[in-house]
């Protein structure tokens with residue numbers, strides 16, 4: 101379990117983390133989301149005592165990091181890939197870590213096997229690909245068989261096989277009853293991996309809730325219908341006191357109604373339906389909707405930089421947010 105209690109970090113004028121309190125529970129994967137500059141890395145660094153909080157505290161299974169005699173046995177972290185002495189072999193890198201934390205040599209071979217690096221264990225880490233470097237970082241995190249695991253952007257730059265592997269690894273670690281806390285900017289990946297979400301924006305806690313609840317609360321859900329007798333369906337719906345909006349594509353969208361109820365209503369009027377589909381926004385849309393106000397950097401080339409998940413009730417749907425062409429490039433400070 102990780103407990104954050106009023107956790108605050110100020111760098112000069114900049115309040116990077118602003119009084120965050122929450123508990124990251126064991127047995128599930130908790131995703132840590134926030135726009136660029138939200139304070140995720142700073143929060144994770146404070147969890148590992150790499151940065152001192154200005155106020156508040158973090159406890160890992162009830163203790164401060166500083167109180168841990170062999171930290172790797174309590175918490176494992178992947179903060180930065182390739183934080184490795186490049187001249188050392190994978191084996192020696194892990195052996196040094198093991199020896200400084202009272203971990204037996206045999207465990208080094210176990211974790212090398214877990215991450216699939218046994219065959220290159222004696223090779224120098226500087227020749228490793230990005231994916232191999234990530235696997236070595238994960239081996240280091242697992243070395244002490246810790247109950248708490250932190251992963252900062254673990255799938256960055258990995259190929260689909262590597263992403264799949266890390267996803268399953270995190271799920272398995274959580275299924276073993278460990279606390280797994282993972283940050284990522286890849287929403288589709290997070291949607292597949294995390295059960296619970298902690299979302300921050302400009303250093304403040306915006307949400308601490310289950311994945312399903314987060315999407316439901318931060319997006320519009322509606323039912324889409326298509327019928328060859330479009331006008332008659334519209335009349336039937338209106339007659340039943342149901343507001344339906346015709347989209348540009350010729351479908352009808354209805355908010356706040358159960359799909360089964362709408363299907364039965366159409367059947368009672370002998371209306372053929374070609375589509376009757378409940379629609380729910382993606383995690384990405386829900387995230388962008390929640391954090392639109394707290395995005396620190398906006399791309400000035402992107403007109404959709406304040407995104408909408410869908411049209412407001414009674415309005416035709418807004419187009420889904422376009423992939424952010426300027427994400428990571430061409431940024432400027434908001435308001436500058």
Ligand SMILES: Nc1ncnc2c1ncn2[C@@H]1O[C@H](COP(=O)(O)OP(=O)(O)OP(=O)(O)O)[C@@H](O)[C@H]1O
Nearest residue numbers: 111114115116134135136137138139140141142143
């Ligand atoms: N050492 C530092 N000195 C001054 N300001 C800092 C320092 N580290 C972080 N900041 C500022 O604190 C804020 C939070 O940064 P942080 O790196 O924690 O955000 P993040 O959510 O991890 O961002 P990203 O998703 O871009 O990695 C940012 O405005 C950043 O510029």
